[in-house]
Amino acid sequence: xxxxxxxxxxxxxxxxxxxxxxxxxxxxxxxxxxxxxxxxxxxxxxxxxxxxxxxxxxxxxxxxxxxxxxxxxxxxxxxxxxxxxxxxxxxxxxx
Amino acid sequence: xxxxxxxxxxxxxxxxxxxxxxxxxxxxxxxxxxxxxxxxxxxxxxxxxxxxxxxxxxxxxxxxxxxxxxxxxxxxxxxxxxxxxxxxxxxxxxxxxxxxxxxxxxxxxxxxxxxxxxxxxxxxxxxxxxxxxxxxxxxxxxxxxxxxxxxxxxxxxxxxxxxxxxxxxxxxxxxxxxxxxxxxxxxxxxxxxxxxxxxxxxxxxxxxxxxxxxxxxxxxxxxxxxxxxxxxxxxxxxxxxxxxxxxxxxxxxxxxxxxxxxxxxxxxxxxxxxxxxxxxxxxxxxxxxxxxxxxxxxxxxxxxxxxxxxxxxxxxxxxxxxxxxxxxxxxxxxxxxxxxxxxxxxxxxxxxxxxxxxxxxxxxxxxxxxxxxxxxxxxxxxxxxxxxxxxxxxxxxxxxxxxxxxxxxxxxxxxxxxxxxxxxxxxxxxxxxxxxxxxxxxxxxxxxxxxxxxxxxxxxxxxxxxxxxxxxxxxxxxxxxxxxxxxxxxx
Numbered sequence: 001x002x003x004x005x006x007x008x009x010x011x012x013x014x015x016x017x018x019x020x021x022x023x024x025x026x027x028x029x030x031x032x033x034x035x036x037x038x039x040x041x042x043x044x045x046x047x048x049x050x051x052x053x054x055x056x057x058x059x060x061x062x063x064x065x066x067x068x069x070x071x072x073x074x075x076x077x078x079x080x081x082x083x084x085x086x087x088x089x090x091x092x093x094x095x
Numbered sequence: 096x097x098x099x100x101x102x103x104x105x106x107x108x109x110x111x112x113x114x115x116x117x118x119x120x121x122x123x124x125x126x127x128x129x130x131x132x133x134x135x136x137x138x139x140x141x142x143x144x145x146x147x148x149x150x151x152x153x154x155x156x157x158x159x160x161x162x163x164x165x166x167x168x169x170x171x172x173x174x175x176x177x178x179x180x181x182x183x184x185x186x187x188x189x190x191x192x193x194x195x196x197x198x199x200x201x202x203x204x205x206x207x208x209x210x211x212x213x214x215x216x217x218x219x220x221x222x223x224x225x226x227x228x229x230x231x232x233x234x235x236x237x238x239x240x241x242x243x244x245x246x247x248x249x250x251x252x253x254x255x256x257x258x259x260x261x262x263x264x265x266x267x268x269x270x271x272x273x274x275x276x277x278x279x280x281x282x283x284x285x286x287x288x289x290x291x292x293x294x295x296x297x298x299x300x301x302x303x304x305x306x307x308x309x310x311x312x313x314x315x316x317x318x319x320x321x322x323x324x325x326x327x328x329x330x331x332x333x334x335x336x337x338x339x340x341x342x343x344x345x346x347x348x349x350x351x352x353x354x355x356x357x358x359x360x361x362x363x364x365x366x367x368x369x370x371x372x373x374x375x376x377x378x379x380x381x382x383x384x385x386x387x388x389x390x391x392x393x394x395x396x397x398x399x400x401x402x403x404x405x406x407x408x409x410x411x412x413x414x415x416x417x418x419x420x421x422x423x424x425x426x427x428x429x430x431x432x433x434x435x436x437x438x439x440x441x442x443x444x445x446x447x448x449x450x451x452x453x454x455x456x457x458x459x460x461x462x463x464x465x466x467x468x469x470x471x472x473x474x475x476x477x478x479x480x481x482x483x484x485x486x487x488x489x490x491x492x493x494x495x496x497x498x499x500x501x502x503x504x505x506x507x508x509x510x511x512x513x514x515x516x517x518x519x520x521x522x523x524x525x526x527x528x529x530x531x532x533x534x535x536x537x538x539x540x541x542x543x544x545x546x547x548x549x550x551x552x553x554x555x556x557x558x559x560x561x562x563x564x565x566x567x568x569x570x571x572x573x574x575x576x577x578x579x580x581x582x583x584x585x586x
Contacts, residue, residue: 001471003462015417015461016424016438017454018446027458030518034459037519038406038472044479051477052484054338055308055535056295056560061337075196079428088426093437 001039002032099124100264101581104168104321107267111157111167118157118167122150122211125169129213129265134586135236137250137260139174140182141214149211156209165328166209171266173257174215175222176202176312177301181212185303186230187220189448191429199301200333201270201312208328213266217256220450221420222277222305225524226513227255229452234510237285238263238582242549245585248507251281251524257315258285262582268316268325272302274309275408276503276528279540282315283502283553286542286580288322288570289315293561294535295340296326298333306415307338309408309532318579319541319570323347326563342561350564351571356390358565361495365401366527368504374546375501382499382543382554385576386569396495398486403479404530409522410463410476411533416453417460423448455518484534491559497569498557500527502540506550531557539566543577551580 003011008028012019019027073086082089099121102110110116126143146169153167177183177195184190198206206212219229226249227235237250237259250259254271258281261269271278273291282289290313297312304310314325327348332341362383367376383393425431425444432447434440449457463472490498504526514521531538536557543554554573558566 001468007462008458011458011462011465013442014465015457016421016441016445017449017457018439018442027455030455031459031462033517033519034409034455037522038410038476041403041406041410041475041479044400044403044475044482046475046478046482049478049481051474052308052480053477055484055533056293056338056340058295058338058340061334063334072196078196079193081425081429081431090426090437091434091440 002035003028100128102267103318104267104316104324105318107168118150118153118211119147121167122146122169122213125213125266132263132265132586135238135259135263136233137217137235137256137263137265138171138214139184139186139217139232139256142181142212145181146211146213149206153209153211163207163209164324165205167211168209168267169211169213170205171213171216171257171260171269172202173218173254173270173272175218175272175303176270177303178202178212178215181215183215183303184231185221186218186232187448187450187453188231189423189430189445193428195301197301200298200335201302201329204328204331205270210328216260216269219253219255220453221303221416222253222272222274223416223452223456224252225276225280225521227252228510229450231450235259236586237507238586239285239507239550240585246509248550249284249510251284251507253277254281254315258282258287258289261285261287261315261317263586268314268321270312270329271315272310272312273532274305274412275532276525278313278315279528279538279555280503280524282540284507284551286551286582287315287317288319288539288541288574289313290322290326290539290563290566291531291537292326292330292563293537295338296330296537296561296563298331298336298339300333300335304419306412307419308415309412319567319574320348320351322539323351323567340561345564347564347567350567353568354390355386355568355572358391358496358569359494360386360391360393361396361490361498362393363396363398363401363498363500365398366500372505375504375552378544378552378554379499379501382573385573386499389572391569394495396490396493396498398490398530400479400482400486401530404483404533405522405526407476407479407483408529408533410472411480413456413460414464414473415460417457417464420453420457480533483530487534487536496559497565500555500557502527502553502555506546506548506552527555536560537563537566539570541570541573542580543573545580
């Protein structure tokens with residue numbers, strides 16, 4: 001399988017990465033090189049094979065449903081590029 | 096007195112205990128070495144004040160006889176580990192001047208045991224790379240150069256700063272992380288020892304995530320013993336990481352010098368690649384001969400799905416990365432580029448904050464997870480991963496204790512020499528290491544010899560899950576036979 005220019009633009013949008021028109025052919029070539037490389041997986045017989053979900057056989061750990069952390073709003077917003085009080089600022093999303 | 100920076104960690108521990116020198120003296124010797132080695136670009140942030148204050152604290156504890164196992168030992172920390180109050184960037188522009196308000200579990204355990212932080216080490220952006228060339232702080236120089244040639248070579252990646260700093264005697268050991276070979280490949284390129292423990296051995300909490308089902312932390316050091324000492328402090332169960340395993344951490348150092356007599360060592364025929372350099376082949380048989388001389392038994396084994404590990408990795412790892420890196424949105428931390436709408440803000444921030452390799456991997460990951468392609472790519476790759484793991488399980492079920500392979504298909508190469516036209520050329524560096532991540536196993540790279548140009552080469556030992564001890568015992572045999580290698584100073 002390979003991707004065309006329209007698919008490159010669609011992936012870029014899904015990934016929320018702005019891609020300029022003149023970058024598309026280059027990206028298309030690189031993505032297709034990667035897709036050509038992984039193509040060899042189609043020759044593996046995976047009939048009846050379970051997909052891996054955990055590399056170590058282990059029971060999913062469960063925690064007590066209790067509050068163990070919190071009251072750190074200052075820490076949470078400390079590195080934000082734009083804040084007001086304990087809120088993150090973003091461009092208007094609702095008219 | 097010999098130069099304090101040339102001591103191994105074990106020697107330094109003895110010197111500190113015997114009061115031959117103080118941690119402050121040891122730390123100052125390293126800080127001055129770092130200052131003189133800026134040409135290597137191994138450190139992206141030096142923290143001399145913090146280092147000296149931690150050293151004084153260690154000295155006080157040493158004086159009172161309350162010292163932890165790493166008291167006063169100066170270390171470098173890969174910039175992927177969150178360090179409280181100290182800038183952490185994953186060497187990406189998108190994290191900008193991110194200053195964590197928390198400490199990663201692995202580093203907090205090193206400080207608990209008395210270690211001293213010298214600064215933060217360079218790495219490939221978000222650990223995506225095999226040459227440390229994708230860092231937003233620029234490439235790292237390998238302290239090793241070809242004989243009679245002044246070309247600067249890469250130290251490997253992604254833990255290139257860690258490997259370079261340890262090899263150049265800038266720190267006594269370093270933290271590193273390994274998703275597809277990022278500890279073992281740079282260790283092999285710089286004649287240092289690097290161990291990626293079993294998945295779940297070290298907590299991933301507070302380490303910038305790349306591919307969560309593959310990422311593991313581990314040390315890079317100058318001897319097998321030093322790496323065992325560091326791993327003992329780094330490992331251990333952490334309730335904050337649900338994949339961290341709740342089993343006791345053994346005293347890894349006790350495995351050093353233990354007899355390997357009667358151990359069964361597998362030599363996988365699938366690792367004998369067409370066109371493999373003769374010197375890699377020679378190194379591999381030499382390593383096998385050393386283990387045999389120490390009483391181990393060599394057996395040929397088969398890992399039939401080996402060739403599919405790297406392509407499966409380049410589906411699984413980018414897929415997980417595309418999900419993990421969704422958090423870099425220009426809202427909560429790091430860089431922000433303005434946009435008229437929130438979507439434009441995201442798109443502009445991520446276009447400008449991520450480097451080319453990261454953009455490429457996030458995009459391929461997005462593609463293989465997208466509707467209509469998930470089954471063909473991602474699901475199939477996860478099935479292949481099951482087969483790769485089964486190959487190893489079958490092999491261990493036959494009584495094999497560990498598997499011996501070359502660590503890399505070549506020695507270090509020049510900056511800018513690889514991957515320019517085709518990204519896959521760079522990816523092939525990890526062909527011998529990536530299987531281990533896919534199967535969640537422990538793997539150690541040990542310096543084993545030099546190529547015809549005088550560059551270091553390493554061998555890899557792969558162990559059973561949670562049996563790092565066997566790797567340390569076997570690694571020590573190789574180290575004793577091969578000797579240790581130090582680069583001539585040019586920086």
